[in-house]
Amino acid sequence: MNSIRECFYLSSGYGAGICIILIMLIILAQIVGRMLGFIVPSAEDFSGYCLAAATFLGLAYTFRTGGHIRVTLLIHRLPEKAARVAEALVLLLALGLTSFMSFYSIHLIWESYVFNDVSYGYIPIPLWIPQIPLGVGCVALNIAVLDDFIGMLRGRDPSYLAHEDELKLEES
Amino acid sequence: MEITALSIILALFMLIVLAAGLWVSLSLLAVAIFGLYLSGNDQIGLLFATSSWGASTAWSLTALPMFIWMGEILFRTRLSEDLFKGLSPWLSKLPGKLLHVNILSCGIFAAVSGSSAATAATIGRMTLPELKAQGYSERMAVGTLAGSGTLGLLIPPSIILIVYGVAAEVSIARLFIAGALPGLMLVILFMGYTAVWASFNRDELPRGDERSISLTEKIVALRKLLPIVGLILFVLGSIYGGFTTPTEAAALGVFGALVLALLTGTLSIESFKQSLLGAVRSSCMIGLILVAAHFLTLAMGFLGIPRELAQWIGGLSLNTFELLLYLTVLFVILGCFLDGISVVVLTVAVVLPLIQQANIDLIWFGIYIVLVVELSQITPPVGFNLFVIQALTGKDILYVARAALPFFMLILAAILLISWFPQIVTYLPQTMTRG
Numbered sequence: 001m002n003s004i005r006e007c008f009y010l011s012s013g014y015g016a017g018i019c020i021i022l023i024m025l026i027i028l029a030q031i032v033g034r035m036l037g038f039i040v041p042s043a044e045d046f047s048g049y050c051l052a053a054a055t056f057l058g059l060a061y062t063f064r065t066g067g068h069i070r071v072t073l074l075i076h077r078l079p080e081k082a083a084r085v086a087e088a089l090v091l092l093l094a095l096g097l098t099s100f101m102s103f104y105s106i107h108l109i110w111e112s113y114v115f116n117d118v119s120y121g122y123i124p125i126p127l128w129i130p131q132i133p134l135g136v137g138c139v140a141l142n143i144a145v146l147d148d149f150i151g152m153l154r155g156r157d158p159s160y161l162a163h164e165d166e167l168k169l170e171e172s
Numbered sequence: 173m174e175i176t177a178l179s180i181i182l183a184l185f186m187l188i189v190l191a192a193g194l195w196v197s198l199s200l201l202a203v204a205i206f207g208l209y210l211s212g213n214d215q216i217g218l219l220f221a222t223s224s225w226g227a228s229t230a231w232s233l234t235a236l237p238m239f240i241w242m243g244e245i246l247f248r249t250r251l252s253e254d255l256f257k258g259l260s261p262w263l264s265k266l267p268g269k270l271l272h273v274n275i276l277s278c279g280i281f282a283a284v285s286g287s288s289a290a291t292a293a294t295i296g297r298m299t300l301p302e303l304k305a306q307g308y309s310e311r312m313a314v315g316t317l318a319g320s321g322t323l324g325l326l327i328p329p330s331i332i333l334i335v336y337g338v339a340a341e342v343s344i345a346r347l348f349i350a351g352a353l354p355g356l357m358l359v360i361l362f363m364g365y366t367a368v369w370a371s372f373n374r375d376e377l378p379r380g381d382e383r384s385i386s387l388t389e390k391i392v393a394l395r396k397l398l399p400i401v402g403l404i405l406f407v408l409g410s411i412y413g414g415f416t417t418p419t420e421a422a423a424l425g426v427f428g429a430l431v432l433a434l435l436t437g438t439l440s441i442e443s444f445k446q447s448l449l450g451a452v453r454s455s456c457m458i459g460l461i462l463v464a465a466h467f468l469t470l471a472m473g474f475l476g477i478p479r480e481l482a483q484w485i486g487g488l489s490l491n492t493f494e495l496l497l498y499l500t501v502l503f504v505i506l507g508c509f510l511d512g513i514s515v516v517v518l519t520v521a522v523v524l525p526l527i528q529q530a531n532i533d534l535i536w537f538g539i540y541i542v543l544v545v546e547l548s549q550i551t552p553p554v555g556f557n558l559f560v561i562q563a564l565t566g567k568d569i570l571y572v573a574r575a576a577l578p579f580f581m582l583i584l585a586a587i588l589l590i591s592w593f594p595q596i597v598t599y600l601p602q603t604m605t606r607g
Contacts, residue, residue: 016456017448020237027234027423031416047419048229054237055228055459058452067453068195068460071509075193090193097198100205100217101224108221131225 005147009064012140016058019050019133026050042121049130056105056137060144066163087158091149098142105131105138175480182207182477196514197457200464204471211475220467227466228459231419233338236458238422239329241451243285245429248447249438251400252298255280258396261385268370269377271308271316272363274299278320279359280397283404284425285324286331287454288512288549289556292321296564309376311575312369314561318572319579320362321557322546325512327355328408329422332512332545335462336538339469339520344418345411346601347538352408353596354539354586361582369578399435403428412604458513465517472521482525492530496591499523500544507548511556515545536590539597543587550576 030043062068075086111117112128119125148158185206189199201220208216255277263272277295285291296317303313325332328348337344370377407425410416416424433439472478490498506515527537549557552573561572590596 013449013452016452017445020241020448020451020455023234024238024241024423024426027238027420028427031420031424044231045229047234048231051230051234051237051459052225052228054452055456055463058456059460061449062453062456062460065453067457068197069457069511069514070193070195070199071190072193073509074191086192093189093194093202094198097201097205100220101201104217104221105224107217108225130229134225134228 008140009061009144012064012137013058013061015133016054016061019054019057022050023047023054042119042123042125045119045121045123045125052130053133053137056134057140059137060140063141063144064159066160068160084152088149088152091145091152091158094145095142095149098138098145102135102138102142105135109135175476178207178210178475179477179481181210190510196510197460197464200461200468200518204464204468207471207475213474219470223467223470224463227463230338232344232417233334233459233462235329235344235417235419235422236331236334237451237455238419238426239286239331239334240454240458241447242329242422242425242429243287243290244447244450244454245426245433245439246281246284247290247294247450248443249429249433250436251281252277252294254396255295255400256298256302258393261390261393264385266363266367268363268366270299270303270306271312271366271370274303274313274316275320275359275362275366278317279323279327279355280400280404282323282325282327282355283408284329284400284429286329286334288322288324288546289560291324292317292557292560293564295321296561300564307378309373310565311571312366312373312376314565314567314572315575315577315579316362316366318550318557318561318576319582320359321560322549322579322583323355323358325542325546325549326351326358326539328352328411329418329425330542331458332516332542333538334418335458335513336516336520336541338462339465339517340524340534340538342534342538345414346535346604348408348418349412349604350535350539350597350601351542353600354543354590357589357596358583358586361586362579365578365582399432403432412600414604461514461517465521469521478522478525481522482529485526486529492532493591495526495530496532496540500587503541503544504548504551507545507555508551512542512545512548515548516541533594533598535601536594536597540587540590543583543590546583547580547587550580 026040026043026047030040033040075083078086109128109131112126112131117127119127148160152158182203186199186203189202190196194202205216208219213219256273259273259276260270263269263276266272274295277299278291281295282291285294300313300317304310324330328351330348330351333347333351334344336342337347403425406428407421410424411418411421430439485495503515503519506518510518527534549555550573552558552569555573558569558572558576561567562569565572
C-alpha cells in the first residue's frame, strides 16, 4: 500500500522533471536551429506547454515533500492538541481549494475539447491536449491533500511536516 | 459593497489565512475567490481556469525552472571548494584575509545561481568550517556569509527578478543587466566594511601565516576559477550582447553546468536525479504561487482596488521620497513574515499603478524592491538566509541576525545610494541595444 502511494508521488515529481528536461531540449534545439538556419516550429508554444505541465504535474510531489511554503510561525508554537486541530482545519480548507482547482481545470479541458480550441502558432494544436497535464496535476494535488487529511483524522502526522524543518534551498 | 470596506475585509482575510498556516499559494487563491464572490461575480471558476492556463504557459517564465535547475546542479559539484582554493591566495594580504573569500565566493556563485539561500548554503558549507578552524571571529564569519548570501537575489541570474519581470511586464534581460552594477557595489561595500573592521579588531583574526605566496602559485590557483568564470561570462555575456534571450541563456547555462559537473566527475545518475527533483520542488512551489497571484491580480482588477488605492495615495500628494520610504517600511514588515517572492507577487499588483503614477522607472523599482527583499532575508523572525545559516552552524537565529546586522545597514546604505544615483541601476540597461 505504502509503496504504491510513494510511487504515485514520486512519479508526480519525475513527470515534472521530464518536462523540465524537455524545455531545455526544445530551447537548445531552437538555438542550434538558428545557427544552422532551420526553424523549430512553434518552439515557444511547446516550451510553454511543457512549463505548464512541469508546474502542475509536480504539485503533488512538492506538497508531499513540504516544498510549498507557508507561515508556520503560529502553528508550530501552539500546544500540541491545538496545533493538530489547526492543522486539520488548514487541510480542510486546502481540500476545498484544491477541489475547486481540480473541478475547473477539468472543466477547461472539456470546454477546449467541445469548442475545438486550437493554438494560434505555426502548428495548430488542439488545446485540450496540452491542457491535460493541468487537470492531472490538480487532481494529483487534490489526492495528496485528501490523503494527508484522512491520515490526520486517523491520528497520523501529515507527510509534509517531516520536511518542513529541513534546510530548504531555493526559497527565493 | 463599498470598496474601502471590501479592501479592508480582504486584507484581514489574507492575514488570517496566512497566519493560520495555509500555504501561501492557496491563500492567494482563497482571497481571490472570496473577493470575486463578495463582488457578486458568477464566473469565478472559469476565470481561474483561463488565467491559470495563460499564466503557466508564459514563454518568459520558462527561464525560471532552467536557472533553478542550473543552481541545483552546481550545488552538487565541487564548485564551492574550487572557489575557496582559487580565491584565498589572492586575498591573504587584505585586512580581514579569508573573510573576503566568503564575500567574493558568494558574489561569484550568485552569478550562476538565482537564489540567496542556495548561495549561502553552497558557500557556507565550505567556508564556515575552514574559517573556524583557522581561528577567525565566528561572528564575523557568520555575518559576512549572511550578508553576501543575499547577493544571490541581486546579481543576475536572479529568480526573483524573473518573477518581478513577469509580474510587472518589464524586460527580464534589462532587469538582469540592471542588477549587475548594484551587485558589484554591494560586494565593494561588504569588502570595505570587512577591511575596516579587521583593521580595528586584529585580535579576532588569526595571526601568523605571513609567508608570501609566489605569483606562480597564485596563477595556478586562479586556474581553478576558470570553469565557473567561463560559465558566468557565457551566460551573462550572451544576454547583455543580445545574442540570446534570458530563457535561451538559461538553457545554455543548464547545459554548461551539466558539462562542468561531468568534467569534474561530480555528475552521477543519482546526483542528476536529485538535482532534477530539487528543481521540480522549487519551480512547482514558485509556479503555483505565480498562478495564484495572477488570478489574484485579475480579481483585484475586477474589484478596482489598485486603481482606487492609486487615486487615494495620489490625493495625499506624497513626493517620491516619502512614497518610497513608506513602501520600504511596508516591504520590510511584510518580509519579516513572508519570503521574498511572496512579497513581490503580493504587492506588485497593487503597488505598480502607484509607481507608474509617480513616474518611477520600473526597472529601477525592480532593483530597489530586490534590495529591500535582501534586507528581509536577514531579519528575524522569518529570513531564509538566517534559517540556512542556523542549519549550517547550529547557532540560534538571533545570534545570526545580530552578526548580520552590520550587513543589514550596508544594504540599507546601498538602497540610499541607488536612490540618490539612479544611474547605478539604469546606466547599463540603457546601453543595451536589444532585449
